[in-house]
Amino acid sequence: MKVAPTIRDVARLASVGVGTVSRVLNDSVRVDPATRERVLAAIVELDYVPSAIARGLSTGRTGAIGVVVPFLTRPSVVERLRGVEAALSQSAYDLVVFNVETEERRKTVLRLLARGDRVDGLIILSLSPHPGELADIVRTGIPTVLVDAHHRAFSRVVVDDVLGGQLAARHLLELGHRRIGFLGDDPQERFKFSPSRLRRVGVARALRAAGLELQPGYVRTGGFPRETARRIAAELLALALPPTAIVCGSDVEALGVLEAARQAGISVPGRLSIVGYDDIEIAHDLGLTTIRQPLVESGRRGAEMLLEAMDVAERPPVRVLLQVELVVRATSGPPPA
Amino acid sequence: MKVAPTIRDVARLASVGVGTVSRVLNDSVRVDPATRERVLAAIVELDYVPSAIARGLSTGRTGAIGVVVPFLTRPSVVERLRGVEAALSQSAYDLVVFNVETEERRKTVLRLLARGDRVDGLIILSLSPHPGELADIVRTGIPTVLVDAHHRAFSRVVVDDVLGGQLAARHLLELGHRRIGFLGDDPQERFKFSPSRLRRVGVARALRAAGLELQPGYVRTGGFPRETARRIAAELLALALPPTAIVCGSDVEALGVLEAARQAGISVPGRLSIVGYDDIEIAHDLGLTTIRQPLVESGRRGAEMLLEAMDVAERPPVRVLLQVELVVRATSGPPPA
DNA sequence: TTGTAGGCGTTATCAC
DNA sequence: GTGATAACGCCTACAA
Numbered sequence: 010m011k012v013a014p015t016i017r018d019v020a021r022l023a024s025v026g027v028g029t030v031s032r033v034l035n036d037s038v039r040v041d042p043a044t045r046e047r048v049l050a051a052i053v054e055l056d057y058v059p060s061a062i063a064r065g066l067s068t069g070r071t072g073a074i075g076v077v078v079p080f081l082t083r084p085s086v087v088e089r090l091r092g093v094e095a096a097l098s099q100s101a102y103d104l105v106v107f108n109v110e111t112e113e114r115r116k117t118v119l120r121l122l123a124r125g126d127r128v129d130g131l132i133i134l135s136l137s138p139h140p141g142e143l144a145d146i147v148r149t150g151i152p153t154v155l156v157d158a159h160h161r162a163f164s165r166v167v168v169d170d171v172l173g174g175q176l177a178a179r180h181l182l183e184l185g186h187r188r189i190g191f192l193g194d195d196p197q198e199r200f201k202f203s204p205s206r207l208r209r210v211g212v213a214r215a216l217r218a219a220g221l222e223l224q225p226g227y228v229r230t231g232g233f234p235r236e237t238a239r240r241i242a243a244e245l246l247a248l249a250l251p252p253t254a255i256v257c258g259s260d261v262e263a264l265g266v267l268e269a270a271r272q273a274g275i276s277v278p279g280r281l282s283i284v285g286y287d288d289i290e291i292a293h294d295l296g297l298t299t300i301r302q303p304l305v306e307s308g309r310r311g312a313e314m315l316l317e318a319m320d321v322a323e324r325p326p327v328r329v330l331l332q333v334e335l336v337v338r339a340t341s342g343p344p345p346a
Numbered sequence: 347m348k349v350a351p352t353i354r355d356v357a358r359l360a361s362v363g364v365g366t367v368s369r370v371l372n373d374s375v376r377v378d379p380a381t382r383e384r385v386l387a388a389i390v391e392l393d394y395v396p397s398a399i400a401r402g403l404s405t406g407r408t409g410a411i412g413v414v415v416p417f418l419t420r421p422s423v424v425e426r427l428r429g430v431e432a433a434l435s436q437s438a439y440d441l442v443v444f445n446v447e448t449e450e451r452r453k454t455v456l457r458l459l460a461r462g463d464r465v466d467g468l469i470i471l472s473l474s475p476h477p478g479e480l481a482d483i484v485r486t487g488i489p490t491v492l493v494d495a496h497h498r499a500f501s502r503v504v505v506d507d508v509l510g511g512q513l514a515a516r517h518l519l520e521l522g523h524r525r526i527g528f529l530g531d532d533p534q535e536r537f538k539f540s541p542s543r544l545r546r547v548g549v550a551r552a553l554r555a556a557g558l559e560l561q562p563g564y565v566r567t568g569g570f571p572r573e574t575a576r577r578i579a580a581e582l583l584a585l586a587l588p589p590t591a592i593v594c595g596s597d598v599e600a601l602g603v604l605e606a607a608r609q610a611g612i613s614v615p616g617r618l619s620i621v622g623y624d625d626i627e628i629a630h631d632l633g634l635t636t637i638r639q640p641l642v643e644s645g646r647r648g649a650e651m652l653l654e655a656m657d658v659a660e661r662p663p664v665r666v667l668l669q670v671e672l673v674v675r676a677t678s679g680p681p682p683a
Numbered sequence: 684t685t686g687t688a689g690g691c692g693t694t695a696t697c698a699c
Numbered sequence: 700g701t702g703a704t705a706a707c708g709c710c711t712a713c714a715a
Contacts, residue, residue: 013461013462013463013486015707015708015709016708016709016710017708017709020686025685025686026685026686026687027686027687027708027709027710028685028686028687028688028710028711028712029684029685029686031709031710031711032684032685032710032711034709034710035710037710037711038684039684040684040685041684041685044684044685058457058458058460058461059708059709060403060461060463060707060708060709061461061463061464062399062402062403062408062463062707062708062709063403063691063707063708063709063710064708064709064710065399065402065403065691065709066397066399066400066402066403066690066691066692066693066707066708066709066710067690067691067708067709067710067711068691068709068710068711069691071399073442081427081428081431082428087424090418091418091419094418094443094445098445098447098451103442103444103464104442104443104444104445105410105440105441105442105443106431106441106442106443107440107441108431108435108441110435114435120395121395123395124350124395124397124398125350126350126397126398126399126692127398149350264631290628291627291628291631294601294628294631294632295631295632352691352692352693353692353693353694354692357702362701362702363701363702363703364692364693364694364702364703365694365695365696365701365702365703365704366700366701366702368693368694368695369694369700369701371693371694372694374694374695375700376700377700377701378700378701381700381701396692396693397691397692397693399691399692399693400691400692400693400694400707401692401693401694402693402707403691403692403693403694403706403707403708403709404692404693404694404695404706404707405693405694405695405707406707463708684715685714685715686713686714686715687712687713687714687715688711688712688713688714689710689711689712689713690709690710690711690712691708691709691710692707693706693707694705694706694707695704695705695706696703696704696705696706697702697703697704697705698701698702698703698704699700699701699702699703
């Protein structure tokens with residue numbers, strides 16, 4: 010339980026003042042090469058590492074970047090987080106993860122963060138805070154980037170979810186489907202903002218463009234976690250006239266549908282086509298047709314934008330739009346004759 | 347960019363000394379109910395939240411727990427991390443994630459952590475630091491728990507990987523297999539300690555008990571990431587007399603084998619049986635026969651043990667052994683006639 | 684170029 | 700009970 014050496018120890022050993030040590034540490038201003046050498050030697054000798062906390066108290070910065078995520082259980086969130094981590098590991102910042110699974114915890118966490126001295130920068134992933142909370146964050150002046158969430162006041166990286174929904178529906182329409190359903194998240198569960206809802210809007214729009222309607226009876230929400238999606242899909246498939254194709258708000262929900270179909274003995278894509286959303290890794294493994302969005306990339310870009318914004322002060326928010334893309338695999342085909 | 351109120355502001359507003367405010371904050375000793383009320387009111391009035399950093403500098407604690415993980419890309423690691431998070435979110439500690447993908451970064455991170463004031467507690471996941479690094483950590487006195495890693499000096503939660511390997515092999519032997527192969531990690535990649543290697547030992551042991559040998563020609567390592575596993579498996583399957591069953595060091599590698607079999611037109615389990623290890627979520631989806639170990643649970647237990655250890659000082663290290671279990675699904679069956 | 688001292692926001696140790 | 704005040708370890712003017 011030895012105590013770590015302080016800057017004072019280094020100064021003493023190198024026969025210099027603490028100021029000088031601090032200077033070589035932060036290579037600010039000019040330090041005589043000779044003394045710099047002495048200091049460096051002392052640092053090595055003592056195996057000295059500066060105290061992050063003390064430095065933080067003094068500079069007002071923490072050396073940490075916070076990432077607020079909902080549901081670490083969702084593969085899409087994890088992939089985004091991985092992108093964030095990849096970018097941050099190139100920097101000197103620590104990555105502090107705030108997982109938020111309930112409204113209450115979201116409030117607690119954001120209030121904490123709004124203190125302004127907990128983290129130097131903030132990434133909010135797939136989560137739309139309330140206006141008041143956002144205002145608090147703006148007020149602190151903490152550089153913040155949103156990933157998979159929209160707000161004019163912040164830099165953000167997003168995709169066009171309406172377009173994604175359209176791509177999915179068009180694909181099915183081209184295959185000849187007419188009875189197309191949608192299974193997505195419960196909007197309220199995602200704290201107001203809901204990509205899932207936008208995807209549904211896209212589906213509806215594509216159908217309308219084809220002279221069809223997205224039947225209310227074919228739309229179901231509340232699809233997380235997968236087990237719930239499976240149950241809901243089973244209901245959908247048990248209809249007298251079930252849809253011949255289902256677009257899902259996420260790949261995880263698509264897996265639930267896939268399972269429901271298997272249990273009901275409905276062949277995919279023979280009698281039912283399924284299109285997911287996200288293209289998480291497992292989608293590839295299972296041959297799921299889906300709408301791909303660059304998940305890892307979104308996290309990486311978000312983190313990079315944040316790091317930049319933290320260097321240069323006060324830049325106007327930018328909006329980065331990543332592309333979605335249809336990936337046809339084995340769960341979509343022509344409707345049954 | 348307003349400045350956050352300090353304890354001094356609260357003290358002034360409540361007409362008390364900072365000491366008193368600090369006391370009600372940490373409800374240490376007794377404070378007169380009346381003054382306590384005044385202080386509380388001032389706190390609310392100013393929307394005051396104590397500075398974590400300042401408190402940290404003063405108390406020597408950070409309010410953060412560090413988790414060192416290798417390869418955030420591995421599903422098994424992510425599931426364990428999720429368990430850690432679940433336990434920690436019940437506490438007041440922040441979760442700082444240190445992802446370590448290279449030898450160098452491991453050194454950097456552990457050196458940083460060895461400073462002793464970066465985090466209050468440490469969880470090391472699926473990663474075996476070098477003896478010297480461990481010694482540094484012991485010296486700092488930071489409460490530390492190992493998950494999926496072994497060392498007498500630390501509390502740890504582990505499974506019996508040799509047993510796991512045995513279970514896998516016995517299952518295949520009982521099905522009638524005689525030509526059994528093993529595909530696992532490259533031991534060096536995991537920084538010396540290698541669960542994968544222990545699993546292989548288990549397989550070899552089970553074969554020997556049945557009067558067989560694990561043929562060197564049937565053993566391949568270097569199976570991460572999955573694409574590599576696929577390629578290696580393809581070699582194995584291209585042998586003149588290929589194995590009729592392959593035990594894998596992880597589910598991810600098993601997926602690679604599965605893919606190789608598919609590409610080679612080899613039916614599973616008709617002509618090839620595959621057993622994975624871990625039982626990550628996707629294993630269920632793909633019907634992979636595997637050895638289950640409680641991943642999320644391991645993280646949760648580790649975090650709980652750490653929290654306890656941080657309360658009570660100086661307890662001797664304990665070793666928690668979680669159970670492994672064979673889960674038979676659709677990728678294992680009798681060998682071809 | 685370099686040393687000294689004040690300050691960052693708390694907690695904890697004193698007297699009162 | 701409560702109010703000063705000295706740490707905590709560092710950074711950064713300010714002086715020298």
